[in-house]
Amino acid sequence: MILNSDSSKPIYVQISEWIETEILRGKITSDQKVYSQYQLADMFNINPATAAKGLTLLVDEQVLYKKRGLGMFVAKEAREIILKRRKSQTLKKLVTELVLEAERLEVSEEELFEMITSTKRKGAGE
Incomplete structure (x- = not known):
């Protein structure tokens, strides 16, 4: 995926939507660790704080959860939350x-x- 810097959507929203799409496609599954803010920053050539904001958005929506010292993981109900x-x-x-x-x-x-x-x-759409 290539982020669209000309989009009206902020980059952090595009990051969160990309992760959601990966979950819907089954590429990231329940209880699986997701990319760190630094990995996302490297992948998309963005500021780590922007990537962190995208991850935080997903935590706030209960799509991801944090394990202290281990990173972010996909919630069991993530797919259903995203679909709904x-x-x-x-x-x-x-x-x-x-x-x-x-x-x-x-x-x-x-x-x-x-x-x-x-x-x-x-x-x-395929």
């Missing part, structure tokens, strides 16, 4: 924007549904 939040916030926002744009473009529900199912069949 992304469905209720991110996906809902995207769907709302999509429906509003479809209405502006006079796309019928049937056309919109066909676009969605066609895209899903093609494996978008």
Whole structure:
């Protein structure tokens, strides 16, 4: 992953979202140690304090937990927490924007549904 310094999202948020995506993909699993702030700083060529802020965000959301002297680890419920939040916030926002744009473009529900199912069949996002 390459961080987007031109994005409206702060770098620390992009770091936290990248870690969440790695958890959702199963590349980082429950009770597994995650990258340290220094490893993340090296990987993404950023300040360690910025990486730490991204990790802290995930601790605050109970996706990660700290083991004193050992580092940060993935919480058992991390995947469920991420899925629930992304469905209720991110996906809902995207769907709302999509429906509003479809209405502006006079796309019928049937056309919109066909676009969605066609895209899903093609494996978008993979």
